[in-house]
Amino acid sequence: MDFSKILNQVLNVAQEQVKNTMSGNSTLDKVTKAGGGAAAIGILSMIFGRNGGAGLAKLGSLAALGSLAYQAYQKYQSQQAVAPVPEEHFAQAQQDASASQVILQAMIAAAAADGAITDAEKQAILAEVGDNAEVQQWVQQEMAQPASVADIARQVGNNPALAAQVYLAARVVCADLERKEIVFLAELAQALGLDDQLVEELEKQAGF
Template sequence: MNAQNLLEQFLGTGAAQSVGTAVTVARDKVANNGMAGVAGGLAAGGLLGVLIGNKKMRKKAGKLAGGVVGYGGAAALGALAYRAYQNWQSGQQPVAAPTAASPATTEAPPADSAFLPANAPASDGRPFELALVLAMIAAANADGHIDAEEQKRIFERVGAAELGAEDKGFVFDALSKPPSLQDVASLAEGPEQGAEIYLASRLSIDTDHPMEQAYLDALAARLALPEELVAHLEAQVAATE
């Protein structure tokens, strides 16, 4: 199984070009189809966009935080979580846009950082990229809105994706029986992985829906994330919306 490729397929395939063109993809959708089906941010162009775009209209336009443009999907996710974590540790106030006190950074996490998914496995010993995929699927299903017809369309899109048979089987199994919140939270080894699981889940959710907000709150509690860190993670997501 190619865990890194699977995660990239969810977040948007490729390196700099995929992330950098997410804005254009989302804006084109807005221009051509209004706000319907806009996945926005990191989700534009990836399987996550299909997963959440089939649920309902998303009041999002694609806008990526300037500091992550130039990274691939998985690296962008790590960079967002890393920035939030660094801002939290330094005692800064959460902000959704760069300021003089909290400037945007173009630094990627250090090469040995736990914020790079490939550097450490999840608690079950499997690649952490798989934990992030499971987190996105579980979060997207938090309100139980994915009906049989929508699931069929998602299955068809996954079937057409550039994934190996084992990777597709992993996704099909997860879509057929989404993991529980407890299952997802238990995959995190340490606060860095916990922050990334929360961030991946938050990107898959519409917090205007009470059930989805309740899911996020419960997930943060299960991951034992400090409220201040969660606020910084929320600020990073706001910068991509």
Template sequence: MFDPKKLLDDLLGSNVPGTQGTVRDKAGQAVQLAKDNPLATGAIAAVLLGTKTGRGLTGSALKLGGLAAVAGLAYKAYQNYQSGKQPAEAAPVNQPELLPAPADTSFHPSQAPQGEGEFALTLVRAMIAAAKADGHIDEEERRKIGDKLSLAGIGSEAEDFLRSELERPLDLDELVAAARSDAQKIEIYTASRLTIDPDTRTERGYLDMLAGRLQLPDALIDHIESTVSAAKVEIKEANPSSPW
């Protein structure tokens, strides 16, 4: 069985395949990697999950690892929401280092009732669902992804899982039911928002529908939007000439 936590790390860009560090730490290697293998640069998510904008997490979030990064961002947004401030007031001028969620809160990965690995799998499924929201992963694109997945170095079992998830129809009931706490509802939305920058009506509509099904208040969603936007930066290393 593949490691869901590692797959989540890969999808969020915590590691650049073919290197031993993050996108920011290994910029030089990533540039060369882009020339040799466009699929493996700019994080797998930029290729597999269709992050068209070429934006990824800041270095401080990457250092935490995928599960902790999602939890940290969700917890930060929730804190800002609880403070009663407007998102613009809560947004920092200079993005500080992202801190993990406190261990004694339900946001911390160790507090997941179903276990860290199982919840990491839920977050991966949430990301894939969000990536498919605008329909850009059509049959032809799935074929291209399938042809090149092995180059990403994620392992055959992870490949098989991703292929299967790409083929599955959206099951929002299953995704929502996977949340065992209010914190996990916030994390599912956060992971979904990390995957896409909603620049189409379909993407925005999907996120709005997800927020409604998760019963998240509008004011909290605004803080998640602000927090995620502040945590994402341009990925300069990506190969702009390649659609993959």
């Protein structure tokens, strides 16, 4: 499964969806022509439906996500006694399917953080994912049991560039913070080993 392609489509379709909403056309199925595959539409419909994921339009693509995370890390690193991380490390998710997968998992977990996804929502989302059995199975699994912050952190490992991108993507999904989302993000930042100063810079880059 090409997680990098799916994630890029999710971010691209989110950007197109916001443009269409601003022009008075707010239906997700009208943005499939923007290059978003069925899997991207299905995942995005869940994020929009649960948390108003229009904030994803700030990202637009994996390259933009990496760039924003790198800018945040640069500002953080200039103020703290931490080793710099090369810019190319922030482009990892564009070539690494496992990196894209954990970013997607974090986004879905963030979308589900405010409460359980109902059976009706699951059916609606799966109907939009398309006929690819592998994608159907993966999305269904992630909706039924979203990745825990511990599992997300385990997959990220000791990779500060990926940790910053994972948090940034999750934060943008949780645009309107409620108590459960605040708890989720705090636990995610702690599990990823992100200190308060870096989290603050990532929040700024996300526009919060």
